[in-house]
Amino acid sequence: MLALALVVALLIAIGVGSVVAPRLGLPAPVLLVGLGSLLSLVPGLTGVRLPPEAVLLIFLPVLLYWESLTTSLREIRRLLRGIILNGTLLVGVTAAAIAVVLHALGVSWGAAWIIGAALGPTDATVVAALGHGLPRRTSVVLQAESLINDGTALVIYALAIGTATGQIDPTPANAAGRLALSFVGGIAVGLVTGWLLFRVRRALHEPALVNLNSLLTPLLAYLLAEEIHASGVLAVVVAGLYMSQVTPGAIAAPARQQGAAFWTFSTFILNGALFVLVGIQLPHSAGELTTDTAGHALVLVAAAYLTMLVARYGFLNLSIAVIRLVDRRPYQRTLRTTHRARVVSTVAGFRGAVSLAVALAVPGSLSDRGLIVFVTGTFVVVSLVLQGVALPRVIRWARLPDDSSVVEELRTARVAATREALEALPELGQAAGAADEVMERLTEEYEEKLAALQESEGDEAQAATRMEQRRGLTLELIARKRATIVRLRDEHTIDDTVLREIQSQLDAEEVRLLGSSSSEGS
Structure with missing residues (x-):
């Protein structure tokens, strides 16, 4: 019953947090962590622990896979x-800086490096959850950075654990070899897994089986990479990027629509559950400390947090200065960022559940385990709260220019797709033996849509208004149709099976219209 009670508590917390957070002006993850801390006081839930393997084997692959599927490979290349x-x-710089500062404050080198490794990487899921309002370029860099930096951090962590337990000699050659295996092996496994499962997916036609294959992809990629001691994180990301390029023209619309709904909902639940579980874990982390070390541990948290901010901001400025000095190409000047953009990137460098999972994976035999878990867990909460609340204000302060390229590319793509469809209509209609009346109605519909898309900039607002009016009226008609078939079912004129069939068609049309509205407004 404890497992069921935990699931119910998690779902309630996710629902309450997601509804209440916007009304309080708080980022949802911040409130979810707070609700998790309150749940840890509920009898029966006080003993709940967040196993590190749950994050590393269940949460992380699925969440990172969806992030990699929905990111821009073109922007990543650029x-x-x-x-x-x-x-x-x-x-590496952040981990080393935190380790040096903590050691200067009395922490052993082994524990200091473990904490540094845990706090070195940003968290992709937190960036996605809290990064709303970021300029497109900053968002792409942060998400892509978060998708690969876990592999680096896990290598540093393995070296730190091995050194602390006397199992590894932390030589530069050893570190370089492990890093090379992690990255090269992860990339190779991701490509092979993506290639193989894409071949399988092309042979599947049932939407449920196609999406079962989709769910299997990140889990298999992560498992295979970890088996050869490569980066499971990087394998998942590469598999996702590969699938994002090869599947659009090979997957049927019903499977894609079902998959989008599945991934959107499942990642929403997993993200929320992760933050709640982090909150549940925190009181236990504090309980591992004795009262005479709690004050010192809080000093360590503050020192590590300030070090992280300084290291990140300093690295961003130094690396950009070196690049500008070395690369004098005109193209490089188009990639330059401003001081304010670097401040935004610094504040948006959240730490999350991956950091906590790394800390929780520390063997219980290490005497400093309680300190490591407490400092890391408290750091994560401080990062979520302070940076989560500050980021929207910093974005407004930065006044970064809007990126209109997506809007322009949307218009270009819609015009081109509609024009070419209209040009192909006579040939397609003849091949299908369509009646003249059908051809006339379709031609009129596509010509009207093309004319609306090609409105000049001066008439753009008016065209958008007309399209929105048409969409709104169509949605009202769909609602009227739905009410009619429900009435017919209630009057026993039609069967429930008939109702579901027609309702499915109406739902598909409504989803299409609502999706079109949201994409045009973005």
Whole structure:
């Protein structure tokens, strides 16, 4: 019953937090962590622990896979140098800086490096949850950085654990070898897994089986990579990026629609559950400390947090200065960022559940385990609360220019797709043996849509208004149709099976219209 009670408590907390947080002006993850801390006081839930393998084997692959499916590979290629620097070198710099500062404050080198490794990487799921309002370029860099830096941090963590337990000699050659295996092996496993499962997916036609294959992809990629001691995180990300390029033209619309709904809902639940579980874990982390070390531990948290901010901001400025000095190409000037943009990137560098999972994975035989878990867990909460509340204000202060390229590309794509469909209509109609009346109605519909899309900029607002009126009226008609078939079912004129069939068609049309509205407004 404890497992069922925990599931019910998690779902209630996710629902309450997601509804209440916007009304309080708080980021939802911040409130979810707070609700988790309150749940830890409920009898029966006080003993709940967040197993690190649950994050590393269940939450992380699924969440990172969806993030990699929905990110922009073109933007990653364009900004690859900065992403690689932030995802590798910045993690090492941050971990080293935190380790040095904590050791100076009395922490052993082993524990200091473990804490540094845990707090080195940003968290992709937190960036996605709290990064609303970020400029597109900053958002892409942060998400891509978060997708690869866990691999770097886990290598540093393995070296730190091995050193603390006397099992590994932390030589530069050893570290370089492990890092190379982690990255090269992870990339290779991700590509192979994506290639194989895509071949399987092309042979499937049932939407449920297609999406079962989709769910299997990140879990299999992570498992295979970890088996050869490569980066499971990087394998999942590479598999996701590969699938994002090859599946759009190979997957049927019903499977894609079902998959989008599944992934959107499941990642919402997993994200929320992760933050609640972090909150539940915190009181237990504090309980592992004795009262005479609690004050010192809080000093360590503050020192580590300030060190992280300084290291990140300093690295961003230094790396950009070096790049500008070395690369004098005109193209490089188009990639330059401002001081305010770097402040935004610093504040948006959240730490999350991955950091806590790394700390919880520390063997119980280490005498400093309680300190490691407490400092890391408290740091994560401080990061969520302070940076989560500050980020919207910092974004407004930065006044970064809007990126209109997506809007322009949307217009270009819609015009091109509609025009080419209209040009192909006579040939397609003849091949299908369509009646003249059908051809006339379709031609009129597509010509009207093309004319609306090609409105000049001066008439753009008026065209948008007309399209919105048409969409709204169509949605009202769908609602009227739905009410009619429900009435017919209640009058026993039609069967429930008939109702579900027609309702499914109406729902598909409504989802299409609502999706079109949201995409045009973005």
